[in-house]
Amino acid sequence: MRIAVFFVGALEDRGFNASAREGVLRVVETGMAEIEVISGVPYDQAAIRTRLAEGLHDAEGLVFIGGQGNLAMPDVAADHPGHRFAIVQGKRLGPNLASYDVRQEDSAFLAGVLAAHLTRSGTVAHLSGHRVTPGLKGRAGFVAGVRHVAPDMPVLTSFCGTQDDTTVARDWARSQIEAGADVLFTMLNAARAGATEACRTAGTRQIGNALDWVAEDPEVFAGSALARIDLGVVRAVADMVAGIVPGQIVEFGLADGEFVSLSMAPDVPEAARVAVAQAAEALRCGEIAIPESYEGPEFTPEDARCLPDA
Secondary structure, eight states: OEEEEEEESOSSOSSHHHHHHHHHHHHHHHTSSEEEEEEEEOSOHHHHHHHHHHHTSSOSEEEEESGGGGTTHHHHHHHOTTSEEEEETOOOOBTTEEEEEEOHHHHHHHHHHHHHHHOSSSOEEEEESSOOHHHHHHHHHHHHHHHHHOTTOOEEEEEOSOSSOHHHHHHHHHHHHHTTOOEEEEEOSTTHHHHHHHHHHHTOEEEEEESOHHHHOTTTEEEEEEEOHHHHHHHHHHHHHHTOOOSSOEEEOGGGSSSEEEEEOTTSOHHHHHHHHHHHHHHHTTOOOOOSOOOSOOOOOTTSOOOOOO
16 A cells, blocks of 8 residues: 655654654555655645645555644545545544544653652743644643642743744743743754753753653753654554544553653652652553643743744
């Protein structure tokens, strides 16, 4: 079966897309399907829809990577009933459209628990780029994790409008640090390098996401909210090849094995490790329910450039 795998932004983004690409490589290695990769598409709905139409010329199915596909994919699937479609990190369903969701919010919750235990200033921050469903749920999970430990702790939460612009992310992270945050949770792709620069300069700890940033830079990264998007990609392709279109969103969380977890740096105190482990077990057992949305205030620095969401 010929399947196009569709990426918004750079393929080698040091984040979400990079994790998904590992799943694509595994599919190719196993010979499960014939894969065409479409990448470098800007976060613009008109551009996304144009490239989606082009990608269907030689493909029998298409897997969209990311919540950016929630707007366009239902229309595209309805217009092409003879094709099969899936969104990894999606929230849309149809007769020929499936959605798979690696629950980043589970590991984001654990990141919030860790941040609340590590902060010395009493203020922590969240920084992401696009306001897509996985990012919004991740933000809600992080704030809930902080509140689980310290209900009144200030959380400076921001969406800077870009997942990949390092200058924008650096300026926003610097503003959050100047406003008092000494632990930052970043849900970014290539733009994370800018936030890391700001953290390194200020001596501020960061908690990353998607990939294991602790293994790469334990001096800055106290933790990383891992999300095995690659496993979601493999499942989506396997179902598509088998002709399976689940009638509900297929979710993978802490209770489902190795899909999500939190890595921690060697210098994280034992008390924080115990708190994270206890929270993880409570999540697995269903004792903690993570909210899907956050309704509180957001932090917007006056002098930081922002790229508007498409």
